[in-house]
Amino acid sequence: MLSVEKVDVFYGEFQAVREISFQVQGGELVTIIGANGAGKSTILKGLMGLESCERGKITFQEQDITHMPTYQRARLGITLVPEGRRLFQDFTVEQNLVAGGYTRTDASAVERDLQRTYDLFPILKERGHQVAKTLSGGEQQMLAIGRALMASPRLILMDEISLGLMPKYVNEVFNTIESLHREGVTILLVEQNARKALAVADRGYVLETGRILIENEARGLASDPRVKKAYLGG
Amino acid sequence: MFGGYIITVAVTIGIYIILAMSLNIITGYAGQISLGHAAFWGIGAYCSALLSTRLGLPFWIGLPMTIAITALTGSLLAIPCLRVREDFLAITTIGINFVVQAVFLYVPFFGGAMGIGGIRSPFSTSSFFWITLIFVLVCIVLDRWLVTSWIGLALESIREDETAAAISGIDVVRFKVAAFAIGSGLTGLAGHLYAHFMTFISADDFGFPQSIVILSMIVFGGIGTLRGAILGAIILGVAPEIFRPVLDYRTLIYGGLLIFMMRFQPGGILGDQSVLPKLFRMVRQRSPALVRSG
Numbered sequence: 119m120l121s122v123e124k125v126d127v128f129y130g131e132f133q134a135v136r137e138i139s140f141q142v143q144g145g146e147l148v149t150i151i152g153a154n155g156a157g158k159s160t161i162l163k164g165l166m167g168l169e170s171c172e173r174g175k176i177t178f179q180e181q182d183i184t185h186m187p188t189y190q191r192a193r194l195g196i197t198l199v200p201e202g203r204r205l206f207q208d209f210t211v212e213q214n215l216v217a218g219g220y221t222r223t224d225a226s227a228v229e230r231d232l233q234r235t236y237d238l239f240p241i242l243k244e245r246g247h248q249v250a251k252t253l254s255g256g257e258q259q260m261l262a263i264g265r266a267l268m269a270s271p272r273l274i275l276m277d278e279i280s281l282g283l284m285p286k287y288v289n290e291v292f293n294t295i296e297s298l299h300r301e302g303v304t305i306l307l308v309e310q311n312a313r314k315a316l317a318v319a320d321r322g323y324v325l326e327t328g329r330i331l332i333e334n335e336a337r338g339l340a341s342d343p344r345v346k347k348a349y350l351g352g
Numbered sequence: 353m354f355g356g357y358i359i360t361v362a363v364t365i366g367i368y369i370i371l372a373m374s375l376n377i378i379t380g381y382a383g384q385i386s387l388g389h390a391a392f393w394g395i396g397a398y399c400s401a402l403l404s405t406r407l408g409l410p411f412w413i414g415l416p417m418t419i420a421i422t423a424l425t426g427s428l429l430a431i432p433c434l435r436v437r438e439d440f441l442a443i444t445t446i447g448i449n450f451v452v453q454a455v456f457l458y459v460p461f462f463g464g465a466m467g468i469g470g471i472r473s474p475f476s477t478s479s480f481f482w483i484t485l486i487f488v489l490v491c492i493v494l495d496r497w498l499v500t501s502w503i504g505l506a507l508e509s510i511r512e513d514e515t516a517a518a519i520s521g522i523d524v525v526r527f528k529v530a531a532f533a534i535g536s537g538l539t540g541l542a543g544h545l546y547a548h549f550m551t552f553i554s555a556d557d558f559g560f561p562q563s564i565v566i567l568s569m570i571v572f573g574g575i576g577t578l579r580g581a582i583l584g585a586i587i588l589g590v591a592p593e594i595f596r597p598v599l600d601y602r603t604l605i606y607g608g609l610l611i612f613m614m615r616f617q618p619g620g621i622l623g624d625q626s627v628l629p630k631l632f633r634m635v636r637q638r639s640p641a642l643v644r645s646g
Contacts, residue, residue, distance in 0.1 A: 166519060192521035206512035217509050221521035
């Protein structure tokens with residue numbers, strides 16, 4: 119579904135990612151783990167078109183999207199749950215969700231997805247008319263995921279979604295990711311919380327200072343001594 | 353019906369309401385700060401004046417042409433604004449204001465320091481009032497339609513977070529240009545009314561201080577709300593008439609007002625999160641309970 123070939127991504131002037139290659143198949147849950155500053159978020163920004171790819175090629179469903187602007191990638195069915203959530207702060211919860219489904223033309227399908235999102239996160243329904251900035255951190259993260267789902271995406275990119283959340287919410291968010299995966303949504307997950315990420319993922323890549331070091335099935339990575347030592351605390 | 357003086361003030365306020373509404377679309381809804389809004393107004397007024405005096409076009413034919421030309425110029429001038437955000441955007445728009453005003457002042461085609469006079473209005477002063485009122489009402493309907501449409505949703509998403517808007521599939525560049533096009537189209541209408549009402553215009557009418565006056569109106573009333581733009585235009589439009597003796601300090605007062613509002617009531621007096629609307633909502637929510645208990 120998604121194929122990245124020898125891509126360099128720059129973060130401003132700084133080359134954050136060098137010649138990385140990886141693939142995500144339809145229906146897969148793939149994770150990229152790595153330390154702070156390894157370039158994980160930059161990869162997702164490059165995939166979404168928020169940072170520019172200077173070399174290499176990104177293909178999504180047989181279409182070259184390397185130089186496509188962000189909104190067109192969104193229309194192809196890629197979406198991002200960005201780091202720091204980036205909600206529409208002064209919109210209500212419901213307005214945020216409606217804006218997430220901006221590109222869709224089938225009103226009844228959007229209504230259905232709104233109900234589905236509310237079923238997934240009942241707290242969002244309760245808070246439907248509340249302004250987004252008044253939600254707690256965990257609720258805001260759920261809203262950010264809900265907004266991404268409203269686009270009915272083929273591929274969801276998730277950037278550090280457990281960062282700064284209370285443990286209770288971390289579990290809830292990972293449960294959500296698992297149930298989305300079971301529904302067949304394709305997910306690329308970037309996480310500092312390697313233990314949690316490898317527990318839910320099918321496959322994983324280990325990124326270190328802008329390069330991919332190891333690629334393996336998630337179970338294999340979790341038992342890999344190098345991964346254990348560096349990311350799983352022994 | 354009314355005295356001539358009252359009508360003149362009323363028409364002026366009507367024009368200010370249209371200007372405030374148009375800036376509210378660009379700055380209030382789309383979040384693109386413009387400190388050069390009077391430039392677009394001037395473009396509308398000069399365009400209207402030239403069509404009338406040089407080509408002898410009647411009011412109703414000049415009107416759509418003025419709106420179209422101003423909207424087009426506005427979107428062209430928006431292009432340099434697309435690359436900059438916030439404070440840089442503010443400075444760029446100030447620059448646009450000075451350049452446009454200088455062109456009117458120094459290019460002989462635009463009448464130079466003498467401006468353009470002899471614009472013929474087909475209406476009496478009192479029918480001008482009714483025409484202005486009708487246009488204000490039309491603009492209000494347009495504004496309501498815009499806010500509830502998918503264009504309004506896109507504009508407000510861009511104001512809230514450009515990156516998140518793009519991720520949601522919104523073409524940020526196109527909608528920023530659209531905001532400037534719609535906003536300056538409305539200033540074209542305001543310019544057309546102004547030129548035909550005053551029958552004489554000059555570059556001084558469209559300087560940077562005027563831009564601050566228009567901005568003050570929407571900040572004072574409540575930026576991003578229609579009711580705020582209208583009320584701000586009415587209050588700050590009437591104020592100079594009441595406080596004629598301190599007219600020399602007008603810019604000073606508006607500047608001070610801007611700072612005061614930003615510091616103590618950034619949402620304006622009628623903004624969604626401001627004191628007055630909150631009180632109003634509280635009263636409305638409480639009244640059924642009061643009725644029950646009584």
